[in-house]
Amino acid sequence: xxxxxxxxxxxxxxxxxxxxxxxxxxxxxxxxxxxxxxxxxxxxxxxxxxxxxxxxxxxxxxxxxxxxxxxxxxxxxxxxxxxxxxxxxxxxxxxxxxxxxxxxxxxxxxxxxxxxxxxxxxxxxxxxxxxxxxxxxxxxxxxxxxxxxxxxxxxxxxxxxxxxxxxxxxxxxxxxxxxxxxxxxxxxxxxxxxxxxxxxxxxxxxxxxxxxxxxxxxxxxxxxxxxxxxxxxxxxxxxxxxxxxxxxxxxxxxxxxxxxxxxxxxxxxxxxxxxxxxxxxxxxxxxxxxxxxxxxxxxxxxxxxxxxxxxxxxxxxxxxxxxxxxxxxxxxxxxxxxxxxxxxxxxxxxxxxxxxxxxxxxxxxxxxxxxxxxxxxxxxxxxxxxxxxxxxxxxxxxxxxxxxxxxxxxxxxxxxxxxxxxxxxxxxxxxxxxxxxxxxxxxxxxxxxxxxxxxxxxxxxxxxxxxxxxxxxxxxxxxxxxxxxxxxxxxxxxxxxxxxxxxxxxxxxxxxxxxxxxxxxxxxxxxxxxxxxxxxxxxxxxxxxxxxxxxxxxxxxxxxxxxxxxxxxxxxxxxxxxxxxxxxxxxxxxxxxxxxxxxxxxxxxxxxxxxxxxxxxxxxxxxxxxxxxxxxxxxxxxxxxxxxxxxxxxxxxxxxxxxxxxxxxxxxxxxxxxxxxxxxxxxxxxxxxxxxxxxxxxxxxxxxxxxxxxxxxxxxxxxxxxxxxxxxxxxxxxxxxxxxxxxxxxxxxxxxxxxxxxxxxxxxxxxxxxxxxxxxxxxxxxxxxxxxxxxxxxxxxxxxxxxxxxxxxxxxxxxxxxxxxxxxxxxxxxxxxxx
Numbered sequence: 059x060x061x062x063x064x065x066x067x068x069x070x071x072x073x074x075x076x077x078x079x080x081x082x083x084x085x086x087x088x089x090x091x092x093x094x095x096x097x098x099x100x101x102x103x104x105x106x107x108x109x110x111x112x113x114x115x116x117x118x119x120x121x122x123x124x125x126x127x128x129x130x131x132x133x134x135x136x137x138x139x140x141x142x143x144x145x146x147x148x149x150x151x152x153x154x155x156x157x158x159x160x161x162x163x164x165x166x167x168x169x170x171x172x173x174x175x176x177x178x179x180x181x182x183x184x185x186x187x188x189x190x191x192x193x194x195x196x197x198x199x200x201x202x203x204x205x206x207x208x209x210x211x212x213x214x215x216x217x218x219x220x221x222x223x224x225x226x227x228x229x230x231x232x233x234x235x236x237x238x239x240x241x242x243x244x245x246x247x248x249x250x251x252x253x254x255x256x257x258x259x260x261x262x263x264x265x266x267x268x269x270x271x272x273x274x275x276x277x278x279x280x281x282x283x284x285x286x287x288x289x290x291x292x293x294x295x296x297x298x299x300x301x302x303x304x305x306x307x308x309x310x311x312x313x314x315x316x317x318x319x320x321x322x323x324x325x326x327x328x329x330x331x332x333x334x335x336x337x338x339x340x341x342x343x344x345x346x347x348x349x350x351x352x353x354x355x356x357x358x359x360x361x362x363x364x365x366x367x368x369x370x371x372x373x374x375x376x377x378x379x380x381x382x383x384x385x386x387x388x389x390x391x392x393x394x395x396x397x398x399x400x401x402x403x404x405x406x407x408x409x410x411x412x413x414x415x416x417x418x419x420x421x422x423x424x425x426x427x428x429x430x431x432x433x434x435x436x437x438x439x440x441x442x443x444x445x446x447x448x449x450x451x452x453x454x455x456x457x458x459x460x461x462x463x464x465x466x467x468x469x470x471x472x473x474x475x476x477x478x479x480x481x482x483x484x485x486x487x488x489x490x491x492x493x494x495x496x497x498x499x500x501x502x503x504x505x506x507x508x509x510x511x512x513x514x515x516x517x518x519x520x521x522x523x524x525x526x527x528x529x530x531x532x533x534x535x536x537x538x539x540x541x542x543x544x545x546x547x548x549x550x551x552x553x554x555x556x557x558x559x560x561x562x563x564x565x566x567x568x569x570x571x572x573x574x575x576x577x578x579x580x581x582x583x584x585x586x587x588x589x590x591x592x593x594x595x596x597x598x599x600x601x602x603x604x605x606x607x608x609x610x611x612x613x614x615x616x617x618x619x620x621x622x623x624x625x626x627x628x629x630x631x632x633x634x635x636x637x638x639x640x641x642x643x644x645x646x647x648x649x650x651x652x653x654x655x656x657x658x659x660x661x662x663x664x665x666x667x668x669x670x671x672x673x674x675x676x677x678x679x680x681x682x683x684x685x686x687x688x689x690x691x692x693x694x695x696x697x698x699x700x701x702x703x704x705x706x707x708x709x710x711x712x713x714x715x716x717x718x719x720x721x722x723x724x725x726x727x728x729x730x731x732x733x734x735x736x737x738x739x740x741x742x743x744x745x746x747x748x749x750x751x752x753x754x755x756x757x758x759x760x761x762x763x764x765x766x767x768x769x770x771x772x773x774x775x776x777x778x779x780x781x782x783x784x785x786x787x788x789x790x791x792x793x794x795x796x797x798x799x800x801x802x803x804x805x806x807x808x809x810x811x812x813x814x815x816x817x818x819x820x821x822x823x824x825x826x827x828x829x830x831x832x833x834x835x836x837x838x839x840x841x842x843x844x845x846x847x848x849x850x851x852x853x854x855x856x857x858x859x860x861x862x863x864x865x866x867x868x869x870x871x872x873x874x875x876x877x878x879x880x881x882x883x884x885x886x887x888x889x890x891x892x893x
Contacts, residue, residue: 063090064366065150065158067140067307068166072338072355074101074121076166077132079363086130092158093132094150096139097189100127105352107193108217111224116190143311145331162333162366165308165321166359169301169339169350174209178271183279184295187218196296200225203294207231207282209268210298211238213380218296219260229260230290232282234267234299242380242391246408247430250415254387254433257413263290271295303340303348316342325372326365327358335362345375353377353482360484377481379445381431381438387413388435393428393445394419402427407457409433416457424448436761439515440470443477443487470518479519480505480512490519528794529571531555531563536719536794540579549584551576574601575794578681581717582789582834587844588717589851603855604841605661606679610880612869613661614654615641616678617668618714621688621706621726622649631671635664642877648685648723650676655878657869662855665842674840677715681795683722686710687735691728691745700745702728705774709743709781715838716785719792719801723758737765740798741781746770750777754784754812755802763799766809769817782831783816783824790827 064080066073073093080086095101102119110119127134138152143163151157171186173179183203185196200206206222208215211233222229231238237248238255252262263284272281272289282290303320314322314330320342327335338355342348349355354376361373379392397404397419407416414433418441421427425448431438437456449456473479475488485505493499499516500506506513527533532555534542539554548554554576556564568576581588588601605613617632632651636643641664642654656664665675678684688706692698706726716722725734726743736742738758744751748771756765769780792801805811814820816827845851871878 061088061090062161063092063159064162064164065140065160066091066093066164066166067150068168068338068340069093069095069097069101069134070166070168070338071101071104071121071352072168072359073164073166075356076164076337076359076363077126077130079360080366081126081130083363083367083369085363085367086132091130091132092160093127093134094138094140094152095134095136097191098137099190100134100136102190104188107187107190108221110190110193111197111221119190140307143307145311145334148333160333162335164362165329165334165336165340166338167304167307167340170304171297172300172302173297174268174299176268176270178273178279179297181271181273181279182277183293184271184297187214187221187296187298188301193221196221196294197225199294200227203227205230205292206294206296207290207292208296208298210300211235211262211264212241212298212300213239215298216255218298219255222294222296223258223260227294230263230292231255231260232263232266232268232284232290234265236265238262238264239389242395243389243430243432244396244417246406246417247389247391247415247432250408250410250413250432251387251389253410254413263288301339301350303342305340308336308340316346316348320348325361325374327362327373328365335365337362343373343375347375349376349378351376351378351380353484356482357484377442377478379438379442379481381435387433388431390431390435390438391429392438392442393426395428395430397428399427405453405457418453418457420453424453426453434761439479439512440473442481443473443479447474470515479515482512483507487519490516494521527560528575529569531559531566531568531572533560534558536575536579537791539576540583540790543576543579544583549580551580571794575719577601578717578719583830587839587841587851589841589845589854601680603658603661604675604679604845605656605658608654608880610869610871612654612880613656613658614652614678615656615661615664615668616646616650616652616676617673618676618710619650619673619685620710620714621686621703623688623703623707628671628673631667631673635667639664640871640878642879649687650678650685652678655871655880657865659856659865662846662852666846669840669843669846674714675842677841681718681720683710683713683716683718683724685723686713687723687725687739689726689728689733691726695728697731698728698745699747700728700750702726702734702743702745705743705750705777706734709778712778712835713781713785715841716789716834718785718789720795720797722785722798738762739765741765741784743777749773752777752780752784755799755809757797757799761799763803766802768809768813779828780816783827784812786827786830787812787816787823 066076099116101121102116103121106119135152138154140150141153142151148160149157150160171188173186183199186192204227206227207230208219209232211231215231219229219231237245238251239248243251256262267285268282269285270283271279272283274280279293279295282292284290305315305319305321308321309315316322321329321336321340323329323336323341323343325344327337327341329336337358339350341358357376358373361371364371381390399421401422403420405418405420416431418429419427425446426444428445429441473487475486477487479485479487479490483504485503489503490499490505493502506516528536528539532539542558543554551573555568603613605615608614636653639656639660641656644652646652686706686709688702691702692700693703709724723739724741725736725739727734727736728745730744732744736744737753738756740756742753742756742765750772751770752768752772753765754768757763788798788801870881872881
């Protein structure tokens with residue numbers, strides 16, 4: 059019997075998944091597989107295409123293992139697409155003139171970018187956003203451009219806009235629909251997305267189309283004429299106005315295609331010719347839809363491979379849910395996102411200040427039909443599998459942020475076994491729970507290897523791993539390492555690694571996970587200067603220069619202003635320093651003043667003037683206490699019942715410089731009106747007529763959480779004692795980079811256990827915790843002042859070690875609103891060639 063030949067036309071993500079499905083079924087062992095690929099490189103992750111601009115190389119985006127083709131005997135021809143097919147003779151001829159006879163032909167030709175038929179659409183400076191080669195061309199052209207415009211405000215359009223912004227261009231988005239991402243989000247979600255994106259400095263034009271691309275005398279783009287009559291000056295245009303099925307080869311072959319494009323296939327992905335299959339974006343599925351997402355394409359690939367292996371299976375439609383991070387904004391939609399079902403109701407939570415919008419569509423019987431999430435898509439992994447069922451808690455509880463409603467005890471355990479967790483590979487909860495580790499899940503089911511949005515839920519479904527180490531260097535957790543360092547009084551990272559690290563890690567330099575974590579432990583217990591000796595090599599970038607690194611390589615300086623109280627004389631000093639060094643000044647949300655734009659070699663001079671005026675480091679750069687905000691309290695406010703400013707100053711001076719697993723923020727409000735927003739802090743204090751109420755575990759960041767009341771009506775002494783205990787217990791037991799809010803929710807027994815430990819001393823630790831805090835308070839030294847006193851320490855603050863008196867020429871600025879801003883265009887032009 060002769061060996062059958064399967065010819066695959068196209069080697070994108072779906073084509074590669076089809077090859078893997080053939081290999082999984084053993085088909086590659088008894089059939090010749092030929093792949094004709096149009097691009098000059100094998101299949102790569104088009105979903106993460108934009109990550110190229112974040113530093114990922116084309117090789118890192120590749121989907122095929124280096125030896126996959128050779129291991130399975132697959133013949134891959136790059137840069138050689140199919141040109142023609144003779145169905146009667148069953149032959150395929152490539153552009154290079156190669157002819158192959160096939161028994162089965164699989165069309166995985168994907169889609170092509172739709173470019174509106176406007177004048178000069180092919181002019182110099184016009185691009186599409188589809189392949190790595192497209193990105194390389196855009197990157198090169200952007201070196202001489204200043205402004206870019208993206209035609210299309212959908213998924214790829216926003217990614218393209220983010221890429222142009224990252225390349226340093228002033229960026230515009232032109233979308234014909236009345237809102238961004240019109241397919242995925244509703245009007246409310248589009249409004250939230252618009253506010254956030256415009257806040258990033260991009261200009262959005264919705265409800266208008268492109269009429270014409272204007273060009274200069276050399277034929278290069280110099281503008282766009284819009285349908286609303288306006289003209290947009292731009293010298294680079296990216297078309298990202300959707301895609302169309304690549305079905306021209308099928309048309310030339312005489313296969314049936316849909317009226318609006320797409321190769322017509324049945325449930326097994328067979329075309330009108332039984333010997334020819336079509337999968338992915340080029341196919342018009344049995345339900346009459348062309349699917350532009352990778353997950354349905356993967357299902358089609360599996361279906362076609364199963365049919366060739368004689369297995370049962372059909373593709374009759376797919377979940378169109380999607381979760382993406384566009385321009386740093388989480389956006390997700392699932393199910394009936396637009397509420398098209400008869401009698402459905404919307405449950406909406408909207409916070410325009412933080413750019414969060416959540417809408418759940420609920421049926422008359424309480425079943426979850428779909429939803430839209432913008433700005434906070436944390437629950438997507440749980441909500442999407444619940445679609446079609448009645449959730450175990452109310453829809454209102456599912457959209458409210460933590461702390462704003464009744465506690466929600468909804469986790470992956472609430473999902474049925476047949477709930478699809480990974481929509482890219484159609485993997486259910488039951489299949490995942492049959493595995494014991496994430497690597498096993500990925501290997502056996504491929505769940506988590508697609509878009510990655512399901513990985514967090516997968517981790518929650520798996521049994522606790524016996525491997526609990528901090529990283530590949532230590533088999534101990536951070537809290538265990540803290541106890542080892544404290545008990546054995548280690549003072550160096552190398553000492554700890556060589557005695558308690560994994561065998562294979564001993565004698566090495568460690569890794570970037572454990573070095574800053576151990577550095578923080580050593581600093582919290584020892585309190586020494588963090589840049590002395592070995593400690594310097596353990597610090598994160600910001601700690602390394604005792605200042606915050608900004609995007610253009612300059613640094614910002616934040617002097618401590620305890621409680622937000624400052625004298626006019628000190629304000630004048632800050633103003634004079636900013637003026638003399640040409641720094642950008644900004645009042646922060648923590649009642650401090652941030653000075654931006656200093657070169658590393660300027661830091662000591664700036665610190666010297668601030669320290670001479672009585673300032674010290676505000677530790678904005680460290681995982682340490684940042685600020686203790688305050689309202690004016692009873693001293694000035696007619697509603698105040700305690701002196702909140704005095705208390706805030708006392709607390710900030712007590713806990714300044716305290717190194718911890720993550721940053722710490724606090725606030726003191728002088729009455730129940732809560733002007734200092736204490737309940738959104740790691741530890742917050744609210745005055746009462748009888749004393750102080752202490753709240754802990756709050757967070758006002760990306761995942762807001764109202765703090766919990768730990769104790770009430772405390773005296774000054776009782777309050778400080780409880781905060782001492784709380785902070786040292788957190789530092790002792792929290793994981794690496796774990797905020798108090800997350801720690802408290804993870805802590806076994808939660809708030810009640812915490813109260814037993816720090817209020818009632820159930821573990822007998824309180825004396826020890828108080829002693830550790832007393833040791834910190836007694837040993838505190840200002841890091842800026844300590845640096846200025848030592849010439850050896852000052853030597854590190856230079857832009858170039860081999861030319862210490864030479865400033866970094868790449869740190870440049872341009873004027874804006876009477877101050878300065880980074881010259882990012884200069885940086886892009888200088889650094890673009892190094893990609």
